[in-house]
Amino acid sequence: MTHGIRMMGLFKGKPLCFVVDTTGSMADDIAAVKAVTASIIDRKLGTQDEPSVYILVPFSDPDFGPLKRTTDPEVFKTYINSLSASGGGDIPEMLLSGLQLALTGAPSNSEIFVFTDAPAKDKNLKNTLIALIEQTKSVVNFMITNVLGIRRQSPADGSQQQNPLMVRLDGQMYRDLAQASGGQTVEVSKSQLLEAIDILTESTSSSLVTLLQATRNHGKDEHFTFSVDESVRNLTIYITGSYVDFTLIDPSGVVHTNVRTTGSSIISSQMVGNLRTLKLLTLVGVWKIAIVSKTAYSLKVVGESPIDFLFDFIEESEGPFGGFDVIDNRPTAGGNASLLVTLIGSEVATVTEVTLVESVGSGQVNSTVEALGGGEYVVHFDRIPSVEFVVLVKGQNNNSISRASSGIFQRQSTTSLRASALNVAVDELDIVLEPGTPRSVSFSVMTTGEGGSFTMQATNDQGFTLYYPPSLFLDAGGSANGTVNITAPPNTPSGTAITLTIEAVAPSGADSDYAVLHLTVLPTVTDFTPPVCKLLSLNSDCPKNCKQSMWDLSVQVTDGVNGTGVDRVSLREGSGALNISMAAGNENVTLVSYVASCCSPDVQLVAVDQVGNVEICRYSGASWSSRVDYSILLCFTLLSLSLQPENVII
Template identity: 25%
Template sequence: MSSRPFLRCGFWLAVALALLVSPSVQAFCPTNGVRCGLGGAGVTHQDLTEETLEDLAQELFALSHPTLAMKQASQEVSKANAEVDDDQTNGFKHFDGESFTAGKQRLVTLFEGVRESLRAEDATAARRQLGQALHTLQDFYSHSNWIESGRSGALPSLWRSGEALPPPAAADAPTCKACEWVLLSDGSLLVDCGDNLLTPLLTTGFYGGENEVPAVPTKCRHGGPFDTGPGPFGGINKDSALQLLSPHFGLHGAAAASALEASKQFIRDLVAPLTEHQRRLLFGVGPALALVLDTSGGWEGGLLSQLVREASRIIDARMGTAQEPSRYILVPFPSTSTGALGAMGDAREFKRALTSLKTGGGGACSGPSMTAVLQALGTAGQGVDLFVFTRSSAGDEALASAVSGLARKRDARIHVFQAGACGGDAVYRRLASETGGQFFQLQALDALGLFHFVDATVRANAVELLSVVEPQGGSRTFAVPVDSSLSQVTFSVSGGTSLRLTQPNGLPLLGVEPGVRKIPLSTGMLVTVVNPQPGTWTASMTPSGGFSFRVSGESALRFERFELVEPFGRPGHQGYAPLVGLPLSAGAFAQARLSGELASTRFELRSQAGGLLQTLALAPEPGGAPLEFFGPVDLPSSPFAIYAVGSTRGGEPYQRALVTARGPQPVRVVGPAAQTLTPGTAASLVFQVHNSGAVNTFRPVLLADPRFPARVTPSSLVLGPEETGTFTVRWETPRNTVPGTATALTLAAESLVPGGPHNFAVVEALVASPPR
């Protein structure tokens, strides 16, 4: 070994205290934040995964900085990686217990599964399987004696089916002896685990409670204070840089370096035969363009045809550029059957689907628009801007809370453009407001302008600077800091046509200046400025009624995410996972991440009208990433937005916004863990609904992939204060389902009282091969 791990006897007091609060620990820490519960524990699975994907993005696509969509793709992979630690029964998922054959088979299966998912245009399934594979692969280096035996770097035979692994130790061969006590001259004791390995042949530690059980008592233990398995005193894990947790802590850095190189080589092998589009899809290169179109008929002035032509024009202009979408989503309604749902990767295919849309006769004033939006959200992935073009009201308005909840879960913004006189705009305004989108009344001459809005919104590095919703109207003036990292900025107002902009030099913006495009709408105004003058811009307006005002742009200085999180994993080996559903109480814990050249940051919680509600005490964790922040937040009951403000390293003021309406709810829905589905079977999922408020009646609202039929019972639950009930979902997987397919099911519990309490839970699943 290149380092001799020693533990002073004071360590055993710490162990004794730790055992009072924690049952077990295993593998590199899953995520940042908490860092194994002790701080400064070393490299995490999240660190390894994010660095791998960022380095390969530069290698494969010549991108010096990943785009926002790429960061969101990386987050999906990291999340799937961390979730593997939920299974502490099957040691082969962590290469424990000398499970080399089963561990390799898992990697081979997931390796091929990622490829098959990408060929099927299923980015979600591909990223989920990639994250699971990377966890198992990374664990090999911290759990085996690969490093101790003097080797380093990637071992490709772990995932290459045609290559043999190095010879392992025999099942009955001793592999470890006990670590030694050393008495120092000052009377203190040290524990020396530097020479506890007995073999140069490949071995890994056994961990108590897993299915893998050692055949002889001289097999290595995983080790650490929470490993209750048999074997010689000590162990060989290198999961952390902490003596308390890892007997071979001195080799943690070497194990992490080899795990990083192996992760990169795994993906290089994976993408080698793939098309350029499939690689872009996996990494999230390019934004997503997602449209929901009402084809019920009754559009005036050929407006729908104009919208299709403008969409095609944008697609043509972006082909072959950095702004070319990697995914196209098209959901027409009322034809919201399985076949009508389109997720495509080819621009020409998307254009053909658009131009082949047929409108129905009659022009009914009510349509299943919420169902269509749910379907689009179900396939769109994280962080999408979804554009809904409709002339009808929502005939399935009861689904609105489920739509809003899923959109916030997916960090999606819903923008709605409604034409005609059918009315029913209140639900559309609500969805736009709650998700950070905008609502526009649509007239026949607005098609060009509104697709300029789409073009300005769907950008590779889209950012939001300001988002305001004011239901009362009246004169308002907003100061907007515009920093020099912004390559363009768009001011959009809905509900009024009077928008006056003043530049930082004090001159009014007339709309005729170079790089400026000013587009009046029938009920709004759009102004885009390319290479805007840095400094504070002033926007003034005097709408006669309620309005929304949004300032967006494109920049590498981004407010990437703000999530309410909760600890997961066991104490001593834990991280933070996003809270599923809406928070149950006002007191919550938050995680935020920014990117860019920043000198200072503070976080503000503002009302939808723009007023300051509170300043949040978020800070980086000790030894963690400087632009990743954690801390408590006291949530208001009304909708709100989160702002990151401060100064850049160049001394400029900056402002970025994320809209979230995740106020506390008196009802919570708890669903089962992620599922593994088998073709030709049905799973029974039990969702617990706990009501901490007044007596209420809740109905279930179910969102399931149309390819996977689902039904829920009972039809309602009556719950008093602090009572719990259950909804049961039967979830079917057809026999012809392709293994590796990813899907998800969302169940919302909604009060029968309009606008009443509601919450939801999401269950994700992967389809496995049927048993032979």
Template identity: 30%
Template sequence: MNKGVISSSPHPIPQEVMMSQSMGHGGSGVRMRGLYVLLCVVLALPGCRAFLPNFWSRVLTLSLDSYTHQFITEQGVLNVTLETLSMANTHQHRHTQEQAGLGRGFWHAVGEVVRSNAAMDFLSSTRSDPVYHFDSERVEEAMAMLRQFWAQTLLSAQAKEYQGARHSLGQLLHSLQDFYSHSNWVEMGQHSIYLHLLQPGQPAFPVATEDTPTCMECHSATCRDNLLPRLTQSQQYPLLLTTGYFSTYPPKPQGKCSHGGVLDSSRHQGAKGGINKDSTSPLFSPHHYLHVEAARLATTATLTVLRDLRDSVGYTSFLRLFSVKQPPALVFVMDTTGSMFEEITAARLRAHSIIQARANTPEQPGTFLLVPFHDPGVGPVYETENPEEFMSYMENLMALGGGDEPEMCLSAVQLALTHSPPLSEIFVFTDASPKDAHLYNTVRALTLEKQCKVTFLLTEDPSHKMKGRGRKRRRETLSPDRFALYSSLSSVSGGLTVFTTNSDIHRVSAIVEDNTAADKVTLLHAESDSDSALSHSFRVDSAVKSVTLHLTGELRQCVLSSPTDRTQSLLSQQGPLAEWERFQGLYRISLLSPIEPGQWHLNTLADGHITFNAIADSSVDFLYYFAVEANGTHPGLARVEGSVPTFLVLAVTGLSPNEEVSFSHVTLLGANGESLQKVWLNSSSSSSSSGEELVGWMASVPRVPFCVPSIRQRDRGGNRLERVSTEMIQPTDIKIQVLSIPRLVPGHSTTVRFDVQNHAPARNLTLTADDDRGYLSQRGPHSLSVGERGARAGLSLDSNYVVVHLTVVPPDPDMSPPSCSTMRVEHTCPGPTQWHRSQMDCLSGCDRQGTPTGDSLEENQPTPNHNYQSQRVREQTSPAQGENGYAELGPRLVQGNPPLNVAQWTGGMPQPLWVRYTSPCCSPQAELLVWDGAGNVRRCHLTSSQQRVVALGVLGSCGKVSFFLSWYEPVSIGKHLPICSPLHQGNPSDPSHSTCTARV
């Protein structure tokens, strides 16, 4: 993926970015392609209508008991993730323990889905478009958009473009959840989800035509029975679907239903009133009394999509999609010119040490990434989850060639950022300055967008360099600031820049191992250019297990003080508080156990620039974002741009649900660690799954770069906890908003439109754009002059960026699911003369045949006529990557015991696949789910003729029921192959025997 930077103007100036693709035409094997479009300015800061978007919406609408998009999405992802962990048998802990241990990366990934979901109500390109919200009876168009989101999500996940997948998944879930709130599906008396929305093969309901009246007049806030009989539970006519019209576009025909509520101007047109179920407030939702039922169906639909996604891509990919229990990625950017032998050796040895340490843990080894570079070559990117494969890449690195001193370093860092998971730390080994300095803004934007740290290990004196990079070199004095861009990038991202030597590089590289261990948090991060005495402090709490300090630069004095006033001079003695190591350019300090809780102090006297970084082992961390109040079609908190009254939203992760804590405030810190502003926190009253979610109001944000530490007060003892976000945030007066995210089709050109706004005096801006696939036809730089908007003086240097995730999909994606039919049913169950036996007797008699064991997640699955419980247990085999990158799933046990016999099947041949399935008499109903490689699913319902017997129960020999099935998938070149998995919906205490094979 790629990124670009955009600028803005006093009044919105629509800009366009042209893209063309030359990937060839058609073919269902086209993978997802991601584009980050960054539009850069010469100046620099990093920076509804539906169920209510997020927790703040409930406050603004005075409906604190409403279910929001945020809650439904968070709970859905959490439940399916815990369910998947239980099925995969990776851990057998209680779910509360699992939830606390999912990690900061998981909640960051969930947050990306939630924000993408909520953004549909805030972005100008989507908030007023009825297709994105199932409004104005645009049901067919909305279903087509929904299926496009599904295709994008699936393609992205299969291509391991997880960030793009999360973005499109959030959009999909928003529209899907809106259907149940904005349509008459609940009023029709439906108690199960509408499968046809994402599965064309399932039965469909007709949509009311434009000239068909749908509503009656309603003159009160609460509208009851205002839908015409044919749209509720009519017995005379086929039921019709309708959705409410909103505002003035498109115009509402006479007699149609409105969305309703005080924010909908169409509610005054006939038929007056509305039908939305977005909230429990009659002020905003005329059908507020049906909100809970709509939310229940939206939740079930969300769970179904997430399970289908998991079953389509495989358990492992699904867990990686949400960064579940993933250790930090190990990312190396390696200069491979002739002078880098020692550096390559150091990186190789350090990687081997990290891999060996991870091999001794039960967790997944994580992601490994290597990007080599030299002049003029960059790459390729070596990305793997296989530690042995990564070591093979490292072993094959050779230090060869050379030439001029500058190298293509930033190009390599850009590649690494593109492929790295969010929250990664990237380690760059080089002894050369950047030859591609023009990429700095793009790389900086990528760093901030992904919240990645970049650390540079430079094996060269910052003011001198050998001419030529081979073994025979002569000394040449070069610019002392030629590494300034490296230092700037590490500073803004929260990383380090270490100037060391070849002889010390291996020992200095210990910081790689320190920072890539699991559950690392930051207690202190500060920089200083002062030659005077400095004092910094950090707090150790009971959740911290070990503490390591990294100091870069040259120190003349360094004294460490404990909370009980014990001191140790770190440059002259080993003492009772810490052990320390000194290398060229780096001091590494480790506090000795037992570590005293409380405030620690570090008093130093330095020569020149110095960076302080204190990290610790702890599961407790936090995530945050800034937002502004949005009172549009759906009130809530939207992402902020510019220095306006702002909310700081903070979520603490890793806390046990049983842990009682209270939170007070955060203090915004400057680049040197000085206090800039205190922000008092209040609970959001949200039952957010991520833990305690807190909100603080700020009249304005600081006008200088700052970072966000988290301070909380624990229990009545007043013990405090501090965590620091290391990336530096700088305000901006430039706002960039993407207006359209078009569908990308191979072989065609398209345009991405965006607005640039300037909230400061008139000035000239420079616009650049970039992408990671080379599709952009206009990259810039482009100059534009923007007028004044606001009397306040702006920053002398300012910039902003925006990142867009785009997906290239086939022009005619495969949307046809496999067909399925029951060929024959056999049974040897007792006859109806034994109906008088109790069902409990049946359960006791059949239970011994194979009830699942171990922890499992139970969930009520309502259907039109029954309330079943589904128990899901464990996955039998791991998914593998097949041709074209699609997952081929092996036999998997969803519930019960084998066998389910599957005949041999030859791919590419138009022949049926035969399946035989056997179950006990107590469970004569089952549902077989069949997927193809494109993610299309067919639900095959299996029912024995002895269903009535089961309803009353039988005793004695349980017997068996055999189903003979076949399904047929029309096959053409490039057609996705079927994948299947059974989901039994029988008696929960007596599951049938069920397995499925996917090698079809």
């Protein structure tokens, strides 16, 4: 299981990833990204919220990438500052391909910001991205400028009018992806972008927790409640949407509205584009908020707290030792299910209730909770919602200071999940590709529901050529097998990682499932011979008083005519200075020089080629006479010891 790795990662800053449109109309947006990057780095540098890794993925049309990754904030600044806006051609861009590269190249639980002012050309990747979001549990935020749909091209291209229907459909697609990840879709003017980014990146704390999140794709009046415990700090509410009214009631009963937002509970209220931000005093207890809107909106309540949870869907293991196995894809619809919930950040808090809550509705499914100890709980559900849902955990913070406080806490998963009557499974998990050679990946599709023709789609983040059946026919409750053939180009570097996603969609289009595989490119090993060391020179005239003299040697290391090349040369024995360089005009020859004191007369070099073949090369700087003198002295010493009375055996 991955809990240990995730828990260690939670105490470092979240990985930060920017996916940036670099077409001609994005000059203002890129300037804002450059400014906010410097601000983030300066604000978080040296703190526990400093991002553990920085990632940049540019995209335009038809290009996207390459992904650039670094742990050095100054290097990331140079990546960002090298961005420039140019070209663009037609209006739609390769946005989803860029996002796919980010989701596969960034660590899990990353915070991803997508910057664009255009619709996406590669809409066919939407379901693939949702699968990757579910797998990685990364949060994706869309920062959209030019919300009226007029895209400014470069001066030579003039201006173009976007299709209003296309604009609305793409806007909904961005909202769907953000909703699936627990992110937000912020629509602002280009002049407001810097302010909006600055607001959202303030919430990239390593201790950020979600108390409540809800999305409504149509206008709907609704009431929500959320509990705030004493461990929470920096309580903030985000509301995205146009023409959204709210009424907020704090635990003391004070009422606030979007018209009147002054009072004891609200520290500040800010509206930028379609994003309203409310910073609140952290009053412990139950809060209530009512939303009135005739258009789509989202509501998100966050804070900072050490108390949070991790979860995985599990099933009973069929192995000899029993226990549970983690389910890597979607849980099966129509049946019962189990979760493994791990509470982190407190040794005294306990989980009392776990609920599956519909992401876009008010339905929920309750559970029975079984404590395993050590902060782990097995949670059993009789059924799973038929629509997207999130996991809501409530519990008791037994470290509560105030007796007046109940100590009740609640936390919610950011990622929306869904069940499926389908199951896509693969035969192999660790697959190696040889450059230039096709490789077949076998998979199976099973259904517990309807039969018919199931649409298949396979994608990968490196753009490698794929061949797969466009559809498979399954009987109701049946299964079928298929293969995906993938070929890495002959010049693909060794070690290249590929994420392959295989998806099946039911005949009705309302249900789907996926398998995500990670492949590695490795050439076939034909080099079984170690490198060769050739002594070029050895200069030594070491006297008996070794402290006053030095010796040196020069060695040429090669890997033969058919070798893969020398990977490295290191020092196994010896305390001298080692210097390694490439021969001028010949990258296949490695030159090694070594200088040491005569008191350290022996040296061993370890030469390793590109496939791991090893050769140990031994040399000595001691002269023959000094070695003879040393040998005579050693023999004389041993003879003297043997003549001592205590060494005589009677």
